Ligand SMILES: NC(=O)c1ccc[n+]([C@@H]2O[C@H](COP(=O)([O-])OP(=O)(O)OC[C@H]3O[C@@H](n4cnc5c(N)ncnc54)[C@H](O)[C@@H]3O)[C@@H](O)[C@H]2O)c1
């Protein structure tokens with residue numbers, strides 16, 4: 001399949017989420033790095049001492065490994081990467097059982113982020129050139145099991161950094177709004193400011209940002225990170241964070257008609273529709289190194305409170321109701337940014353979000369209604385999502 005056809009196919013895939021709101025994903029993202037094992041053309045000498053150039057074949061192309069790939073973000077990213085680069089060139093991995101669909105759509109491997117030798121074996125055997133490191137315990141589950149969060153989020157990170165160093169891998173590790181704390185400015189929160197998070201998740205993500213940047217400066221590793229808001233998706237479930245209500249509320253609106261929210265009605269947090277998130281990752285990884293003034297960028301799309309989200313849902317489902325019963329997640333949310341300042345991302349690599357609150361509500365209801373066998377007319381035509389290119 002030609003590159004153009006692949007991009008068209010990617011667009012078609014994306015258009016199953018939302019027919020018009022996502023543009024074509026651009027050019028080559030994962031340039032083949034100078035892998036120490038075998039990548040690229042190489043000057044070799046035969047046993048007779050005759051020099052010849054060994055051409056890189058498809059077999060020698062560097063490939064992408066996604067760790068923690070069966071969570072909320074991994075399968076979606078694998079889908080878009082595979083449409084661009086071929087199913088075999090993107091290896092999903094996790095420690096949980098893959099669905100039949102995962103097994104049928106491309107390579108999947110068991111990979112415990114705490115098992116360095118197994119990871120090294122995978123990098124060598126699978127000719128990995130880029131790691132997208134998604135394995136983590138999120139903010140709420142991290143607080144419930146701090147020893148495990150320390151292991152997965154910090155020891156796991158060290159394993160990935162060591163592999164990147166040894167094999168000269170490219171490394172993308174998402175960070176989060178949770179990397180800020182109560183002493184950070186909250187509205188807006190700039191890229192470089194006080195970072196004193198009060199969750200083990202946040203502490204481990206600041207550690208990841210700093211360690212990644214250290215490995216970049218010290219060893220030249222192409223480390224990149226985006227501080228993501230709460231991600232909202234209709235296709236996958238969130239993994240135990242503080243922003244999860246903003247997904248569950250849509251399921252409740254279409255089933256029971258009532259949502260009990262664990263946050264107060266006025267709790268404002270940055271959020272993003274999954275398409276914008278996946279597109280941001282793809283675009284960010286495609287930026288030439290010299291265009292990046294920093295290695296870790298904030299990205300922002302929308303910020304809303306549970307009360308504002310409810311109002312927007314009620315425009316489509318007027319009988320929907322909400323009640324509030326704040327729990328320990330309230331304290332976490334109160335320490336996080338309300339709005340991220342992402343002006344550096346917008347300036348350096350032209351980041352733009354496409355989905356605002358109104359479009360988010362429409363696309364989520366449109367996508368979830370058929371899953372609950374609710375006629376699509378729940379979203380009246382005038383509320384259907386239309387393409388928007390925000391300027
Ligand atoms: N989803 C969001 O709202 C959001 C926002 C900001 C940043 N992020 C970051 O993006 C990344 C992916 O997020 P997500 O929402 O898909 O997370 P998730 O919780 O849904 O998935 C994490 C995955 O890590 C796996 N995992 C746990 N322990 C592991 C181990 N020992 N070895 C290998 N894998 C292990 C889990 O099985 C799970 O599938 C995380 O690093 C997260 O911090 C997510």
Ligand SMILES: C[C@@H](O)[C@H](N)C(=O)O
Nearest residue numbers: 138139176241242243
């Ligand atoms: C914000 C993000 O890091 C995750 N959804 C959490 O709430 O923990």
